[in-house]
Amino acid sequence: MDALPSLEQLNAADASTFLDHLGEVFEHAPWVAAAVVGQRPFASADALHRAMLAAVAARPEDARVALFNGHPELAGTAARLGQMTADSVREQGGLALGALSAEDGARWDALNTAYRARFGFPFILCIKRHTRISALAAFEARLAGDLRTELANTLAEIGRITRLRLAGRIAGHGLDGLHGSLAVQVLDSQRGRPAECLRVALHDADGALLAQGVQQGDGRTAPLLAGAPLRMGRYELRLHLGEHQRRQGGADGWLDVVPIAFAIDAPEADYRLTLTVAPWAYSVACAREG
Incomplete structure (x- = not known):
């Protein structure tokens, strides 16, 4: 599909087209779209997004952590080397996280290292909702949390990220509460x-x-x-x-x-x-x- 498809078109599309269009909504996790393709037709883009999140939430913890680990660190090595998906480049680029000063970069690196060592996956935040100052404040606050809380926080943030990504892939998506x-x-x-x-x-x-x-x-x-x-x-x-x-x-x-x-x-x-x-x-x- 060259033009942005409607939900009705995605509901009617063959499975391959559906997966090609929505496979990157969840970072490096096309299996999420594959898990819901058989549930069509969806009554709304919101119902589609809820089904995708439910597919992730239903996976065991190790599978969810594997999905989390598919995300790049904020202001991390992948950002500096330009080795991120187009979605992540746009999201982090809004705060120029790939072009920090040496001092600021060292601060983000220290937080990224500490968070991954504590929880076993990268710190994930819907960066489109934050300034650099508020993102750092959230980072430091969540670093002090426990694993159960961070598993829930991370999934919630992925929900925000993917809701925005889904809206950008469906014409007339009808998703509210985005902006x-x-x-x-x-x-x-x-x-x-x-x-x-x-x-x-x-x-x-x-x-x-x-x-x-x-x-x-x-x-x-x-x-x-x-x-x-x-x-x-x-x-x-x-x-x-x-x-x-x-x-x-x-x-x-x-x-x-x-x-x-x-x-x-x-x-x-x-x-x-x-x-x-x-x-x-x-x-x-x-x-x-x-």
Whole structure:
């Protein structure tokens, strides 16, 4: 299938086509897709994913550990040498884990070595939901856990990883709870209307620019983040308030670029920051759905 197939097409496809298309959803484990091909037709992509996870969970512990060991370490040797699957390259590439500094690389190496020595398989995390800081925090926290807990945690993370991978392979997949969003609305209290044309910029904890937008007539931008899980961590939204005042023909106030620090801890939630601004003051309200 050259074009992305629908679930209906996958249900109707011959077994070989089904396996060719979904065999890499679980890292180096085409047997997972093979285990469910005979269960078709699936009523939904969610039912297909649940069946695949059930096939893994039904295996004895040594078979599950073997599946875990098919995953590359985060920021490990395979990442640095480019010896990962296309899916893993995309996932780890979002945080540039294959291009760390020597100091950062040594920290990841030490954690990877300690985790594998303790549990017998690599640390697995749905890295699309994390910043580097939150990923390291999760790594250190889980390293202190016990084997039973880590077997469960690892399978749960593989569930998140494979749900996203499956969504990327099925047209009109209908899977919910995959993505979050961050939207901003700014109201100009001095003029009693939305702050049209005010520029906002989103930065990560290290100050790198992630996204920016200009408020439209209703005081909103297009979502600054959308179409993927939000990465857990700290962020800074910068309002270019002085620039806005000058564009509106007003006198400069005390505020120029206003930094708003906040955190995201729910990757699949919809966040909305509503700000009320004046030349000399501002207030912030944050709402979250999901």
